[in-house]
Amino acid sequence: MDKFSITGPCRVMRGEVSISGSKNAALAILAGTLLFDKPVIIENLPRVRDIDTMLNLLKSLGSSIQFFDNKKTVKITKTKKQKQFASYSIVKTMRAGILVLGPLVAKYHKSISSFPGGCVLNGNSGRPIDLHLEALKKLGMKYEIKKGYIHAKSNGKLKGNVIKFPQISVGATEQLVMASILAKGKTILKNCAIEPEIKDLTKFLISAGANIKWIGKRTCQIIGVNSLNETKYSVMGDRIETGTFCVAAALSKGDLVIKNFDPKLIKTELSILKKLGANIKLSKNRIKIKGPQKIKNIKNITTKEYEGFPTDLAPQFMVLLCKANGNSSITENIFQGRFLHVMELQRLGARISIENRTAKIEGNTNFMAAEVMSSDLRASAALVLAGIVSKGKTIVSRIYHCDRGYENFENKLRKIGVKIKRLR
Numbered sequence: 001m002d003k004f005s006i007t008g009p010c011r012v013m014r015g016e017v018s019i020s021g022s023k024n025a026a027l028a029i030l031a032g033t034l035l036f037d038k039p040v041i042i043e044n045l046p047r048v049r050d051i052d053t054m055l056n057l058l059k060s061l062g063s064s065i066q067f068f069d070n071k072k073t074v075k076i077t078k079t080k081k082q083k084q085f086a087s088y089s090i091v092k093t094m095r096a097g098i099l100v101l102g103p104l105v106a107k108y109h110k111s112i113s114s115f116p117g118g119c120v121l122n123g124n125s126g127r128p129i130d131l132h133l134e135a136l137k138k139l140g141m142k143y144e145i146k147k148g149y150i151h152a153k154s155n156g157k158l159k160g161n162v163i164k165f166p167q168i169s170v171g172a173t174e175q176l177v178m179a180s181i182l183a184k185g186k187t188i189l190k191n192c193a194i195e196p197e198i199k200d201l202t203k204f205l206i207s208a209g210a211n212i213k214w215i216g217k218r219t220c221q222i223i224g225v226n227s228l229n230e231t232k233y234s235v236m237g238d239r240i241e242t243g244t245f246c247v248a249a250a251l252s253k254g255d256l257v258i259k260n261f262d263p264k265l266i267k268t269e270l271s272i273l274k275k276l277g278a279n280i281k282l283s284k285n286r287i288k289i290k291g292p293q294k295i296k297n298i299k300n301i302t303t304k305e306y307e308g309f310p311t312d313l314a315p316q317f318m319v320l321l322c323k324a325n326g327n328s329s330i331t332e333n334i335f336q337g338r339f340l341h342v343m344e345l346q347r348l349g350a351r352i353s354i355e356n357r358t359a360k361i362e363g364n365t366n367f368m369a370a371e372v373m374s375s376d377l378r379a380s381a382a383l384v385l386a387g388i389v390s391k392g393k394t395i396v397s398r399i400y401h402c403d404r405g406y407e408n409f410e411n412k413l414r415k416i417g418v419k420i421k422r423l424r
């Protein structure tokens with residue numbers, strides 16, 4: 001298994017970073033191509049492991065896939081050999097695999113899909129999909145679970161309905177939007193998640209003729225159509241990759257220009273970075289950020305559903321707050337298991353204590369290099385950031401977690417002055 005070797009502290013971090021396409025928007029959009037009869041072209045895909053996994057899943061379901069533009073563009077065409085079996089061997093490595101369930105039942109009125117896998121972010125309670133299944137039942141999907149597979153079917157087309165999610169869920173919202181596209185009649189989804197990646201999915205489907213309207217902040221109306229048209233769609237930039245590089249600049253007195261992402265989508269994060277002392281100038285699809293000489297501490301950051309502070313940036317901001325000139329805390333409200341990286345940061349010298357869902361972070365940490373191990377995608381990025389400001393050579397293992405969601409991570413970091421190399 002590959003490792004990163006990072007020699008720190010990085011003295012001069014400056015230059016330009018090009019943000020790749022959004023992994024999470026692309027995963028939902030690729031699952032949505034199952035709703036089509038006609039070919040679909042998707043551009044600006046990030047070259048990351050999860051995208052390869054989703055493309056393999058689509059291929060196993062019968063879609064034929066042509067690659068262009070260094071595999072950042074795909075043309076997906078249905079074949080006569082469409083199947084509806086989403087195998088455990090593919091779905092177990094990535095939770096987003098569950099997103100093919102709704103489109104398969106919407107389109108083919110049947111599916112045998114494996115329970116999902118992916119990052120273990122909820123401790124032993126795993127990553128449930130009860131919100132997906134309960135809501136799909138309200139559209140007329142019937143299912144039973146046998147040997148880890150969801151055997152689902154519908155009696156003809158799914159039927160529109162009014163559904164209020166008991167809890168806000170990104171995946172369940174994406175699942176139900178897609179399942180409603182070809183249903184008979186109108187569906188109203190209430191208490192939806194409204195992450196930008198979900199808006200990117202609805203913009204993609206609307207570009208192919210789907211009848212979707214956001215009629216309230218968290219209320220989405222879908223009127224079923226018979227079929228979708230051909231379309232070509234370019235995926236939005238990756239919000240969490242952007243946040244990760246903003247933290248890198250703030251952490252190391254860096255001076256970065258971050259391109260290909262709309263800064264309006266990360267207002268909350270940018271306002272916190274300004275409070276910490278970063279100097280930020282924004283323009284269309286461009287963020288210029290200079291890290292402060294002294295990082296100010298923040299009493300508390302609480303993760304919330306969008307437009308709140310995102311759980312996926314908590315590990316990265318935790319590293320930043322370790323270097324702040326005073327104590328801070330982060331409260332995690334979305335996942336129980338989001339503090340797996342704390343022990344690894346403590347090996348680098350961090351002084352963090354956990355009380356329930358709150359991590360109390362002492363500032364003015366002198367990070368010292370060590371061997372550390374990634375536990376999930378965003379934790380691995382946080383360990384790399386800590387290595388950048390640690391004195392000595394930090395080795396980060398299990399970086400396959402990083403490869404799931406960060407395209408070309410070490411090359412982008414090397415280009416802006418970080419001494420990092422991949423050990424195979």
Ligand code: EPZ
Pocket residue numbers: 023024027095096119122126127128129130131132133167168169170171172193311312334335336377378405
């Ligand atoms: C999406 O996961 C993202 N993944 C996650 O990013 C992100 O952390 C998360 O949304 C929150 O923003 C993708 O988009 C592929 P949820 P998802 O459903 O859809 C519970 C990354 O790093 N829940 O909003 O799984 C769930 O356990 C990944 O790119 C149920 O209880 O998140 C969690 O506690 C990590 N039942 C909470 O809701 C359900 O049926 C929010 O989960 C579904 C979810």
